[in-house]
Amino acid sequence: MNAEQKGFQDKQYYPIVFMLLITVFFVGILSVFYRSTEKAVAAYQKQMYQKQILSLFADTLSTLTGYASETFIDKSKVDSNFEKYVSVMEQSTPFSKAVAAQYYAVRDADDNLIGYCFDVTGSGLWGTMKGLLAVTMDFKKVVNFAIYSQMETPGLGSRVEEDWFKHQFAGKPFQSEADDIVFSLVLEDALAETHQIKQITGATITSSSVLKMLRVVAQDFRQHPLLTPSKDNR
Amino acid sequence: MNKKDIFITSAFKDNSVIRQVLGICSSLAVTNLMLNSLIMGLGVIFTLVFSSLTISLIRNYTPRSVRMMAQVLIIGSYVIIVDIFLRANLPEISKQLGPYVGLIITNCILMGRAEAFSSKNNPVDSMIDGVGAGIGYTLVLLSIACIRELFGFGSLFGLTILGSWWLKWSIMVMAPSAFFLLAVMIWIMNDKVYKVKTS
Numbered sequence: 405m406n407a408e409q410k411g412f413q414d415k416q417y418y419p420i421v422f423m424l425l426i427t428v429f430f431v432g433i434l435s436v437f438y439r440s441t442e443k444a445v446a447a448y449q450k451q452m453y454q455k456q457i458l459s460l461f462a463d464t465l466s467t468l469t470g471y472a473s474e475t476f477i478d479k480s481k482v483d484s485n486f487e488k489y490v491s492v493m494e495q496s497t498p499f500s501k502a503v504a505a506q507y508y509a510v511r512d513a514d515d516n517l518i519g520y521c522f523d524v525t526g527s528g529l530w531g532t533m534k535g536l537l538a539v540t541m542d543f544k545k546v547v548n549f550a551i552y553s554q555m556e557t558p559g560l561g562s563r564v565e566e567d568w569f570k571h572q573f574a575g576k577p578f579q580s581e582a583d584d585i586v587f588s589l590v591l592e593d594a595l596a597e598t599h600q601i602k603q604i605t606g607a608t609i610t611s612s613s614v615l616k617m618l619r620v621v622a623q624d625f626r627q628h629p630l631l632t633p634s635k636d637n638r
Numbered sequence: 639m640n641k642k643d644i645f646i647t648s649a650f651k652d653n654s655v656i657r658q659v660l661g662i663c664s665s666l667a668v669t670n671l672m673l674n675s676l677i678m679g680l681g682v683i684f685t686l687v688f689s690s691l692t693i694s695l696i697r698n699y700t701p702r703s704v705r706m707m708a709q710v711l712i713i714g715s716y717v718i719i720v721d722i723f724l725r726a727n728l729p730e731i732s733k734q735l736g737p738y739v740g741l742i743i744t745n746c747i748l749m750g751r752a753e754a755f756s757s758k759n760n761p762v763d764s765m766i767d768g769v770g771a772g773i774g775y776t777l778v779l780l781s782i783a784c785i786r787e788l789f790g791f792g793s794l795f796g797l798t799i800l801g802s803w804w805l806k807w808s809i810m811v812m813a814p815s816a817f818f819l820l821a822v823m824i825w826i827m828n829d830k831v832y833k834v835k836t837s
Contacts, residue, residue: 419701422699422708434719437722441726444727445729448726557667559670560812560813592808605806606808606811
């Protein structure tokens, strides 16, 4: 290091200049890296979202069309299947904060409506959980349910996305004429009755949060019994 | 110290988790699954290697008064690169690890190696030290995860090992098991391997 360099480094403003330079350098690198992967991340997220909606109705569609359930969520066919079976709808008056205004109507190959899918939100242990709730046309039964975005504890609460947890909601009653349906939790290894859900071992708060989320959504639906789509993008 | 000694010291003799009790948070948090531990370990190795290299390269120009700010900035940048890489290329793993990838920045091993080694040594030695510290950390994570996943889920890397007859030990899936497994590991290693004398 020469004397001139040494002199510059002794200046009072040198630390500021130094920090400024490395900040600009690293922010630049991160911006380039972020931009280069942005499209891949967005495309993946969109495809996963569409796949999730189709997967909720895959068994029903399989029964109605005779194709295997896997056909509807095949990675290469997600786009075409989504376009064929799902219509994006929008409720002019949103249900509440827990249910997004945009929802999905799912139809079979003959264009007969088989159910609706709603994007629902609730609080988890560490942050917001987002899920997709598929219900029958009359809103009385859950066709399927899945959490697609969460910030729960890795390996514990994050198991809320595992198939065994999601699948246990299929066919459960969602709304009755008189009272709200109240689900309760049982141990992961126990046998669950109609109104019981197996909790995730070590993640009781996350499991309870999912039930609370569904309870809030059910109440919202009760207050908006008539689902009158104002816009059908199909 | 030659390069082999730097590696062995960093990975084993002065193992960051066992000997220096650094990086404990993530050792406890992600060790219930082997795959999560491996990916976390690889993320830490990547961040350690490149942050050590960068910090060493600029060590003669870094003002002492802002050195820790600069180190955090450098470490944070590499952590974000790991996070973006996982989201773009291994999204399922990225989802499983959740916020813990971002929390690599708070892993004391990184700041520890930056302060203790790379800010005083040449870039090649610093990279070797980073690889060693990262591998040492990953091995500890995998050792704990092996026990927790095997007894807690009956599987290793998601592959069923113990079958349906195995009654899963729920405690192994929960956080307390990581506390006592890590404590037992530190105890055994200090007593049998490092021969630490306590008076």
